[in-house]
Amino acid sequence: MARLLSFLFIIFLPFIFPGQIHAHAFGQLYNLPVPFWLYLYGGAAAIIVSFLVIGYFFNKDSNLEKYPTVNLSKLGLFSTLTKPWFVGFLKLASVFLLFLTIACGLVGENNPTVNFNMTFFWVIFVLGFAYFVAIFGDLWTIVNPWKVLTDFIEKAFGKNLVGIIKYPKLLGYLPAFTFYFLFIWLELFGQTMPFSLSVVLLIYTLANAFGVVLIGRENWFKYCEFFSVFFRILGKISAVEARGGRFYLRVPFVGLLGGRADNFGLVIFILFMLSSTAFDGFKSTAVGAAAVRILVSFTGIFLGQGSFLAVQTAGVLGLLLSPLIFLYLYLMLLAFAKVLSGSTQPLKELALDFAFSLIPIAFVYNVAHYYTLILTEGWNMIRIISDPFGFGWNLFGTSGLATNPLIVSANIGWHLQVGIILVGHIAGVYLAHLVALRVFPSRKKALMSQLPMLVLMVMYTMIGLWILAQPIVGG
């Protein structure tokens, strides 16, 4: 009951916070659109590389499910990382940061450029920590402050939180997806300020508390807590692997090998990773802005032309539509692959099998679109930590530091964006091919199935590149 109430409250959050459809949660992007020739090159390279990857596999047996690793534990640094005191310190720091973030918003200056919580949450955590996890592995599973608090409460009360009711497995990852949706809505339309951000985090903390009590900590953090699912997915890309208390260096993306989505909800979640970034970029293009206007006029018919409610509903509808468009492409091309390969597997099973090969593209979409924010806004953190509440403190002597957005030259920016999208594309095609070999009846049939998958990957990549190349309209 309590969980239902908190869910309902969360569902109605979008209609409580005022604001028009605007650019980003926080921070300015200074990226110029990618020039046309580079966009064309990206597309051509994506297509060629896809054929090269498949061509390579044509006559070769691939045994890359086993991959080379380097044992890092020989380095002293890594043995420190597993010491209980260090892990304990990390957990404490994480909870402290959560409390600080909430406190700064509640009692500090309600000014995003001055208050600790906006820069910390949207830039350092949502972007910085996400990229950290993608490189070094899912640290969140250890430092998740809500999990740490749950552990603490369990120890304090001497009880294990196994839940009052059994988690209906049919729900799958729907709760996590719901939170993800709300999170993106908040990021794109919520116009958060320090105060409202703290309120949201408080509500989320309460939701965690209810959830853990209701369905037990294991299922809550596996299926429902948004960040846990998100970082777990990203962690699979990482170049560092932890096994049996030791750390190993490995090739990036190989963590995705041999795995599959365990639930269709996870497929939607992964597609939303892709589509939410695409949606954000898309609505700043001329085509996208026009589509938004049409959608707003449509909702205006029912809710009052130009009314706040019409605008918000249009935004929610558009955001909801975005993963469905990507899902449609995914399923349609998978169906072709199924037909070409003569597979008897149900389409749904194939969708689960291939889902992980979409993760590299989802990740590079995000990086290509947002990475500059870490540089332009992250620098401010040095100033902000000296005066987190905006009261005029100077704890570390850095509060006078001038705002100095580290603006990457447009040339470098463009090449990095296209380059990283290509890297994600290559990884995606490669993975899809390995999955096909595992899942389809024969090697020859697997190769035939790869043509539709190639089209899918190229389409996703071209959509990403196209968005980056469009002239930007509006703020």
Added chain:
Amino acid sequence: MIGQGFLQQLRGISRQIAFLAYFVYILPSDMSLKFILYILGALILLGGLFFAFRPKTVQAPQSPVVTSESTTSANVANKVKTFELVVRDNKLAPGPSTLSVVQGDDVVIKIASDVNGEFHLHGYDKFVDLEKDATVELKFNANLSGRFPFELEDTKTDLGALEVNP
């Protein structure tokens, strides 16, 4: 300008070397020569394609060169670009809202406003006070490339953007 082209080539080459190094690293020791050649061929193909697609001159529109092209003369590329903006009723009066310049240009933005307020150019982080029924000027050198929105600071109204092309 030579510096830029060279930098791009260097970037292209170093990227390819990094790519190659990456592949060499992940090669299990029994990998065949055929594989290495395949990768090399792929890289050469991609690299060649890159140089084929790249425009022969620098992307942004160049100012017409009066004398022979000299890389030491800074004045050849630097132009002074002046823009006039009119702020009325809390928004920009009709007219282009995207100002395009080339990196290195000196920019002058003249803003006429019907109210007092503050004009803020992001990225460059320039603030200028607007005066009712008067025109103020903002002058600076566009040394950073990118797209920089500007707004009316008090009402946080987006007015447009300055695009500095490299």
